[in-house]
Structure formats: structure tokens, C-alpha cells
Amino acid sequence: MRVLLDEMVSRKLAGRLGGHEVTTVQRQGWAGLTNGRLLDAIDSLFDVFITMDKGMRHQQRLEGRAFGVIEVRARSNDIDDILPLVPQILDAMRAIQPGALVTISAPDAQEDLAPNSTDVV
Numbered sequence: 001m002r003v004l005l006d007e008m009v010s011r012k013l014a015g016r017l018g019g020h021e022v023t024t025v026q027r028q029g030w031a032g033l034t035n036g037r038l039l040d041a042i043d044s045l046f047d048v049f050i051t052m053d054k055g056m057r058h059q060q061r062l063e064g065r066a067f068g069v070i071e072v073r074a075r076s077n078d079i080d081d082i083l084p085l086v087p088q089i090l091d092a093m094r095a096i097q098p099g100a101l102v103t104i105s106a107p108d109a110q111e112d113l114a115p116n117s118t119d120v121v
Helices: 011-016 035-042 079-095
Strands: 002-005 021-024 048-051 068-073 100-105 118-120
Touching: 002 011, 011 021, 011 079, 068 079, 079 100
Parallel strands: 002 021, 002 048, 048 068, 068 100
Antiparallel strands: 100 118
16 A cells, blocks of 8 residues: 655654655645645545544535545654554554545544544535
């Protein structure tokens, strides 16, 4: 599976997603792109986009996209805060459908959704 990590997601997460082709927005040369332009760039190149951007669901239309989005909600973007969520992230990667958004939440993350909710946006 081809996976892209957003700018705010620790690049160290890539090493924990074994068996997948993982890169970062920075490595692609897309740092600083607005969300709309970034999503257009991702289309057909990646299967999954992992982000910590809570506004993605409200700001962008994902329906019809060729990839799914996993929104990670942790206390911070520090790898130590994200590592406990890796099993859930891997499960979500296996199940996600194109155009869907799945939220993975740490119990101590501030959020406005129920933990581990799944939404198609």
C-alpha cells in the first residue's frame, strides 16, 4: 500500500508501518501546499493519506478521491504519543476505502468526535 504522511505527522511513523511504501509530504516536495492542492496531488499516487489535521473533514471534499484519509488524534505529534495508535492505524489502513475518512483517537486526545469513529466524508 502506498502511504503518504502529512507534514505534522512524525516521519518516524513510517518505520512502524512495515510492509507498506511510506513517504512524507516533505519528501514529495509538497510542503506548504494548501489542503486542496495537496489532495489533488495525492490522487492516484497514494492509497492512504495520514494526517493530524482536524479540519480536513470540514474543509475538503473527500468523496470521489482515489485514496482514503486516516486522521490521527493524539496528545501531540511526538512519535511517543502516536506509537500506541499504530495497531489501530494499521487496522484502518487495511479496511479504508477510497474517499473515506477514518479517525483514530488516543484516549487522552482532545477531540470533538467519539474515539475511533469512522466517517465517510
